[in-house]
Structures are given as C-alpha cells and as structure tokens.
Amino acid sequence: MSLQRHSLGHCSNNIELQNLTLVSEFHLMRISDDPELQPILFGLFLSMYLVTVLGNLIIILAVNSDSNLHTPMYFFLCNLSLADICFISTTVPKMIVNIQTHSKEIIYVGCLTQMSFLILFGCMDGLLLTVMAYDRFVAVCHPLHYSLIMNPRLCGSLVCLSLLISLVDSQAHNLIALQIIYFKDVKISNFFCDPAQLLNLACFNTFINNIVMYFVGAISGLLPISGIFFSYYKIVFSILKIPSKGGRYKAFSTCGSHLSVVCLFYGTAIGVYLGSAVSHSPRSTAVASLIYTVVTPMLNPFIYSLRNKDIKRAVKRLHRRML
Template structure:
C-alpha cells in the first residue's frame, strides 16, 4: 500500500487474533461470554457497594470506582472485536481508531492509579489505624479519584498528540485487535524515533509512579505488620490486603509480561493474543477475587440478589 497523507486516511484494518475462519465462532462465543461476565460482575460490585451502608467506607469506595474503570477498560476493545467477528469485517475508521486508543489509555491509566489509591488506603488502615477515619475522610477519597481521572485524561491526550504527529503511514493493517499506540507508530513512514521516545517516557511515568507508590505502601505495611507480636494479629492485617495485592499482581504482572514478550518476540500476532490477558481476563477476574475472599462483599451480594 502506498504511503498516504494522514488527513486522507479514512480507515485502518484490525487483523485481530486469528484469520482462521473455523476459529471465528469459537472466538465470538468466548469473548462475548467473557465480556458479559466482566460487565455483570463489576456492576454487581458497584450496586452492592452503593446499596449496602456497611460498605460505605474508603476501601469499597475505591473498589466501586475500580469496577467502573474495569467496565470502561474492557468496553473500549472487546465490543469492537465481537462486532468484527460477527460482521466479518476488520475495518475501523481513523477517527474511531484514535478514539479507541484514547479511551484505552484513559481507563488503563485510571485502573493503575486507583490501585495505587487503594494501596495508600491499606497503608493508612494498617500503619495508622487510630487516625484512619480522620486521614481517609470523604474529601480526600474524592480528591484521590478526581486526581486519578485528571491524570489519566492527561496521559491519554499526550499519547493521542504523539500519534497525531505522524503524517504518513506505510500500511493500514494493524496486527492487533485494537488500536494500540505502539502499533500505529510502527506503521509510520517517517522516522518515529522521537515519537517512540516520548511515548515510552509517558508510559514509564504513568506506570512507574503508581508502581512506586504501591511498593512504598506495601513496604511500610510489611514493616508495620512484622512488629505485631501475635501471629493472629499479623494474619488479620495481611488478610485485609490479600485481595488488593492479588489484583495488583494480576494487573501489572500480565501487562508487564505482554510488553516484555512483545519486545522479545518478533510476531505482533503473539503480542495481540497475550494482550487478551490484561485487557479481558484481568477485568473479568477482579470481581471474583474481591467477592470470593471478602465476607462483607459476599453478604452485600446475597442481600442484593435476594431483593432483586
């Protein structure tokens, strides 16, 4: 395909996960099922937290916002994939591609920052239990969520502005099931070295800073818990962090694994398949992780289902 002026490029082609016609019905059923489970599971968490007065605490306030972010995160990619499989079409408009990329970065960064806020909440609860209600007041919780949204919007717009600097593409086929910024830059005809550097700096800051905050919080938590004399007290303190720590490991572990594997592997299609882990599997598992290990959530869900 001849290089085209960006203003005249009207659409891209998403190559998806597989071109095998025999696999398309299986992929359609699998992703539709996972998407429905993700949306319903996270909605149940949001409804349970909003309706149960016992769950009107900072931890569950952040959890409900994380569930909403997970719904948005998976909704930016999976519905388009499902429609493409059903309609046997891989076309996405240029405007649609940029929009999908912007929302993907927005909700991905928001997930990361909300997990950091939840880590700070656990830090205050365990290390400063007597001052917990004073420190984690509704005003601070609201500000943390608003700050997370603002920073995510900024990161999303910075990514979009970097991609908009590209004026020519050597191809319109994207070897992925969604518009990944790195994939778009790899199709640039012009030297995208500076754009790639800027993109990696933005990505490193939006990923490194939240991870640093989480690691700092948990280093303080571990240090504080180890000073607890009784084993029962240690277990009780650590048990309040298990669900959050599991979600953190799942989110960052799969995301980091995808980018490391894509750097080692020369096949973009393998990277696309690996991306399913953090774009689809992780948002789907989060409600189960929190509900299966949390008695308060279990009680709230039972009450919610009994009144439905």
Template sequence: MSFSEDPDLQPILFGLFLSMYLVAVLGNLLIILAVTSDSHLHTPMYFFLSNLSLADIGFTSSTVPKLVVDILTHSRVISYAACLTQLSAFLFFGCMDSMLLTVMACDRFVAICHPLHYAVIMNPHSCHLLLLLSVFVSILDSQLQNFTALQVSCFKDVGIASFFCETSKFLDLSCSDTIIKNIVTYMVGVLFGFLPVSGIIFSYYKIVSVLLKIPSSAGRSKAFSTCSSHLSVVCLFYGTGIGTYRGSNPSYSPRKGMVASLMYTVVTPMLNPFIYSLRNKDISSTLKRLHFWKI
C-alpha cells in the same frame, strides 16, 4: 489483525469473547451495586473499589465490543477517527485502573500503619479529591499520548498488528522519524506507569514492616487479609501488563502479543470481581443478601 483466519473458529471466538465481556461487565456492576446498596460498605476502601469496577467496565468496553462486531461482520476495518477514539479511551481507563490501584494501596497503608488517624486522613473530602486527581492524571496521560499519535503524518502500511489500536502499534505505522514520538511515549510511561508502581511498592513495604512487628500470627493474618484481594488484583493487572509490553519485543510474534493484550484488557477486568467477592467477606455477604432480596 484477527486471532484466526479459520472461518470455522469465528463462531467459537465470537461466543468466547462475548461471554468474557458480559461476565466482566456484569461482575463489576454487581460490585458497584453491592457497595452502593449497603451502608456498611460506605468506607474509603469500597468507595475506591466501586470506582475501580467502573474503570474496569470502561477499560474492557474500549476494545472488546469492536472486536466482537468485527468477528460478527467479518470485517477488521477501523477508521482513523475511530482508532484515535479507541486509543484515547483505552489509555484513559487503563491509567484510571493504575491510579486507583495506587490510591487503594495508600488507603491500606494508612489503615494498617496509622489506624488511629485513618478516619481523619481518609475522610470523604480526601477520598473525592484523590478520585478527581486520578481522573485528571488519566485525562492528561491519554491526551498526551493521543497528541503524540496525532503527529503521525503518513503510514507505511494500513495493518495494525493487534486486535485494537495500541499506541506502540499505531506509531510503528509511521513512515516518518519516530524518535521524538518514542521519547515522549517512554517519558509518559515513566511518569504515569513507573510512579504509581513505586507508590504501591512503597506502601506494601511499609505494610509488611508493620505486620512483622505484630507478635500474634493471628493478628498478622487478620491485618493482611484486608490487603490480600487488592494485592492479588495488583499482581494480575501489572503482570499481564508486563506481558503486553513484552509482546512488542521483536522476538515475540504479533499473535503472542495479541494474546498478552487479551489477558490485559479482558481477562483481568473479568477476574477482578471474582477476586474481591470470593476473598472479601463483606462483599460476599452483601451479594448474598442482594440475591435473597431479589428472590
């Protein structure tokens, strides 16, 4: 499905989506460059941030290039194999985002609640192990849902009510009984969606409990400033994600669901680098030094 059938709007949509995609990719690449080039940023928090930026690039690249090409070629056709490939990549990188945000919340929890043991708990071996665990869980999530999609034997229609292949929209095309498929999908959603969110909520509950015990308001503000960027990204990621799932509600039109999906897949990865660069002095100063070095 396209965002508009009006031919006069196609060049505008092409320029808009291409610009948003390039900003998202370049912004996240700058975060990765800043973290890798500055030895002061070789800490667990920025290690996970650079991997989050890499996952954001993959997340937005799983949908937007195809959308831009479709607008340019005036074609909205996607093959069955390409649809499953896009579905798998979207689920993998989306789950990676969720897992890394959870790991970053745990990192902030250890840093604030157990500062004396932080270097021991969040050592390089633990960080790489958490990253590998995130990759493994993301692969498992994407392949389980991809396997569910592969069970679709026939279709009621060939039209997908979105600008990319989503699991729920793909399963809606099946003319066979989808009860088992829906059960599997919801179970996977609970395991790989609800549990990470619970981990983030628990981490911030503990963080807030510790911050409230700090007598100085300046001390509380300084401690919470290390979490503000991450918390902003979490709210943006899950807030737009909830909007996407609400878009599958019958009371929502397909185009409203597409706008929600656009916020989730394009706007969030595009804004993440700005949030971290504007609200993080270490990243900002490193980017400024890189700018002057290039000049």
C-alpha cells in the same frame, strides 16, 4: 476537513508523490482466520464481556446498597469496577462486531478514539490501584488515624486526581498521533488499536515525540508501580512488628484481594510488553494482550467477591431484595 491520512509503502527522506496512497482506515489482526472458529470466538468473547460487565455492576450495586460498605476501601473499589467496565468496553465490542461481520477494518478516527479511551481507562485502573495501596497503607500502619486521614474529601480528591492524570496521559498520546501524517503500513498487529504499535507505524518519529512518550510512560507506569511498591514495603514492615501470628494474618488478609489484583494487572501488562520485545510473533503478542485487556477486568470481581466476606454478605442481601 478531510479525515483521510496518507500511507507509505516505505519511508524515506525524499517522498515521491506517486508513492502516496490515500487511506482512511487501519486493518486490525484477527484472533483466528479459521471460519469454523468464528462462532466459537464470538460466543466466547461475548460471554466474557457480559460476565465482566455483570460482575463489576454487582459489586457497584452491592457496595452502594449496603451502608456498612460505605468506607474508603469500597469507594475506591466501586471506581475500579467502573473503570474496568469502561476499559473492556473499548476493545471487546469492536472485536465481537468484527468477528460477526468478518471484517477487520477500523476507520482512522475510530482507531484514534479507541486508543484514547484505552489509555484513559487503563491508566485510571493503575492509578486507582495505587490509591487503594495507599488506603491499605494508612489502614495497617496508622489504624488509629485512619478515619481522620482517609476522609471523604481526600478520597474524592484522589479519584479526581487519578482521572485528571489519566486524561492528560490519554490526550498526550492523542496529540502525538494527530501529528502523524505518513505511515509505513495500515496493518496493526493486534485486535485493537495498540498505542505503541500505532505510533511505531509512523514514518517520522521526532525526538520531541519520543521525549513526550517516555515522560508520559513514566507518569502512567513507573509512578503507580513505585507508589504501590513503597506502600507495601511499609505495610510488610508494620505487619512483621505485630507479635501474634493471628494479628499478622488478620492485618495481611485486609490487603490480600488488592495485592492479587495488582499482581494480575501489572503482571500481565508487564508480561505483554516484555513478551512483545522478545517475541517477533504478532500472533503471540495479540494473545498475550487478550489477558491484559479482557481476562484481567473479568477476574477482578471474582477476586474481590471470593476473598471478601463483606462483599459476599452484601451480594446476598442485594439478591434477597431483588427477589
């Protein structure tokens, strides 16, 4: 079966055969077209990618090597770190290769694959943050029953459920994209195959596709945000009932790192999409997307390691063992 797809210079109800052009690739946007900046951008993004992968791997190794950290909170943190590594690996390596080869092409199948994995691990990130919010809710609001509620079976089930929902979300987008035959253009105004922009290039946007998109968006976006908001609503009210200031600070400090990551992840994601709706500049939208897809996964390990004494101690022990 041919991997080629059709592109139209314009979309109309009466499509003339002579206006059709066979294409098998899309053109991604470059961060900069300045030749002098290419080596700098190559070094910058390669460094950011390596720091992200190394930082998240250190957290995974530190947690697994320290028996004191074999708790639900750190179990979810390991899965979040793994999802972050996969999330940034869907976009940055291709961007680095394109910078080095002075290319901006990506084949149709490659674009669809990148979009699929981007949605899968992006959704996984959001759902794991929701699960971690629930874990903090149980720890603060029901401390005496914490070990009973957050048992290994439930923790494993929550991670598997997050993965299943992410897979459904990813494949739903894939199914819609595979039905697209004609495109308005082959230029994607971002450095990766942005799902929203790819689907907006479709000449025919059916009502059923829109319904599916809104439904999937509600599951992958609205549901996690609502769960996190509800958990912290309960957490704040429980903390305010603690009489001593020291007790309130101790209770809230257990949520500090997670809350910082939530604000960074959803703050940048919402900012990107609100900014793209207001701004008509593709360049500014692409730069904003960099924060969401590259900077956020890179900062997560630092947020957890710098604000968490247990992680610091585990990393030091791991370092001594490796020497």
